[in-house]
Amino acid sequence: MFAWTYTTDLTPKGHGEFEQWITPRWEKEHGSYSVIDFREELEYGVTDNFQIALYLNHHYVYANDDVPAENPAHPKRRLPGVYETGGEDVHAGHNPEKPFDSYHLESVSFESIYRLLSPY
Secondary structure, X not given: OOOOOOOOOOOOEOOEEEEEEEEEEEOOXXXXXXXXXXXXXXXXXXXXXXXXXXXXXXXXXXXXXXXEEXXXXXXXXXXXXXXXXXXXOOOOOOOOOOOEEEEEEEEEEEXXXXXXXXXX
C-alpha cells in the first residue's frame, strides 16, 4: 500500500540525481514466465522548490507455455494439460506454439514537481 511515497524533499538547485528501478515479476500457475521492468530517472533541481525529471521505461519478457489452451470444439473451455504462450506482456501477433522472448522500450516520460509547502 505504501510502496512509493513522495516527500517534500526535492533535488537542490543546480544538482542532479540518477535513480534506477528494477522490478521483477515471475511465475504463473503453468509454464515459464518472467518480466523485468526497468525505469531510469534523471532529475534536476531547477530551483530549490522546482525540479524536473526524465524517465526511460523499458522491460524484458520471457514466456513459454503459460496459458491453458482453448478447446476448439468448445471455445469457452480449456484443454486439460495443454498450454500455449500468450497473455499479459506477450505481443498479440505472437505464435502461441513458440516461446516469447523480447526486450521492449515502452516509453519516455517527463515529470515536474513544484513544492508549495514544506514542514521545514
